[in-house]
Amino acid sequence: MIILPSDQTGTDRTTFGIACGLGAGALWGLVFLAPELVCDFTPLQLAIGRYLAYGIISSWLIAPRWRALVGTLTRRDWLALGWLSLAGNTLYYILLSTAVQNAGIATTSLVIGFLPVAVTIIGSRDRDAVPLTRLVPSLLLCAAGAVCIGWQALGRPAPGDAARELIGFACAIGALVSWTAYAVWNTRALNRLDRMSVHDWNLLTGVVTGAQAVALLPVSAAVDPIRHAAGAWMQFGAVSIAVAVVASILGNALWNRMSRLLPLTMVGQMILFETLFALLYGFLWERRLPVRLEVAAFVLVVASVLTCIAAHRRHTPPPQPAVGEQFA
Template identity: 65%
Template sequence: MTATSPSAPDVTHSHATFAGVICGAGAGALWGLVFLAPELVRTFDPLFLTSGRYLFYGLISAAMLAPRWRHFAATVSAGEWLALMKLGFAGNILYYLLLSTAVQSGGVAMTSLVIGFLPVAVTIVGSRDKGAVSLAKLAPSLLLCAAGAVCIGWQTVAAPSQIPASARLTGLLSAIGALVSWTIYAVGNSRWLRRLDHISAHDWNFLTGVVTGAQSLVLVPLAFLIDHAHHDATEWTQLGLVSLSVAFLASIVGNALWNRMSRLLPLTLTGQMILFETLFALIYGFLWEKRLPHVLEAAAFTLVALSVVTCVGAHRSAGSRAQTVDASHPV
């Protein structure tokens, strides 16, 4: 007997999975930078960083859509604008405000740990979609993910900390809030993208940016009311540069990679790709603290990587039965 070559659908599915994972890793590398941003402008209240980032995001998005604005004004329905407002607030404004507060109050490691549970939350919700890989097949991947998160959490709790208990609690609650906020966004945004046939994923991202930029204007006066500290010209310049960099790298380039990935992978595997954000956030945190990971942290990296590999394997074995859906990250 002669060996038969893989069928065209199987080869296409394998290539799409590989390309999707690469795009997911690239998006995670850029999104991990948002965990460092609050540390770079620690003298400012999180409201300033949130409003600055999304003002730039809105301006860049408006510039990209300007040549076709009349088209979108005529084709985007009132219900879709309302959805954009809700998704922009939950997935961008509220999410990053809570995440920035968590980083400044509890640190990068603790925040990364809590946000690291995003893959579990999204994968569980995604497993209910028609054609999705069952939770039974995803169980090894989810258990490895949870074990990695436990390792990071144990290390964070066991290590001596100079952060007051009240600040750690504030950071923890803020991180949990960010987790809930983004999970709501991811599910809602995914389902909107699936039923849109007249708006591309990239244009939906830019429309979200325009709406979010408009919403961020409300935060500016609130930021000045809450933050009474004096900031010199150097600090304001640093805030502007950090806000612009995060807006472009994370919200524009990172989202573009994520949207490309979302066209190639199902929601259950999309959830696992968020692990790259956690991994890169921790790596950047170690570089910022100028240290190597501890044993438990290294074990967590290994477990999380194995979680992604086993999840990819589960989807590859499912083949063309996996249903491709769209999702977009807020960061």
């Protein structure tokens, strides 16, 4: 727990929040590679593997505090955990994996790159939020960067794969909608549940998400019976555990911490870090350098984040308490 002096609270909250957003983006960007590493498995199997591991690890970590935490949760809190686990984890990852496998990393990154626009527009309606007019330059830069990211993939679909590209693109849009809802409601839930640490909230989300993964096991067995070799399953298990630890445990923890430190209008911009790192990992995976449009996308996305930060610094926040704040 970090206690900040009262005269540095605002600046340190923003700086620390941005650092958490950067870290979350770096870890989440690795998720885009997972479907490529185990491309013989279906998106549903990928989601079940990742979130079973997430649920098991979360249950083990939260076990010593389980009784105390459960006693503080209301029916509304459990419903929120169920909805957020579905929108931000299970459904989102199935749609994302389907999009990557059918339309590729570039196209999926393009669509997901519009997440900041959607979240920021919704966040601008909150009380004491930065007016949307001040965020227009940042949003335009973000949109321009997203278009540059996927321009080549959308402009030159592979011959004979038009239907597959369309399915992937539709799933990417579904993932965009699903995760926008998660980003907004998770931030508001964390602000409402100030009595709970972000780490415990993340682990509780993992427990609920793991339960959803268990419920999907019969569906997966019926749709796609087990037909992989033992070696393939070992690789699948390793990737699932790695993604669960890196993205779901560590990445989500950083994101939840950031969600309490930054306003929703800035939270949206932090999603751009995931897009940047997903592209970077994609270049490394494909062993190539970025082309001009992709370099332009990097510049535009960075400019979008910096412009958003500048807009928030010029915005006069409501009066803060004189005492130091805690980063719970």
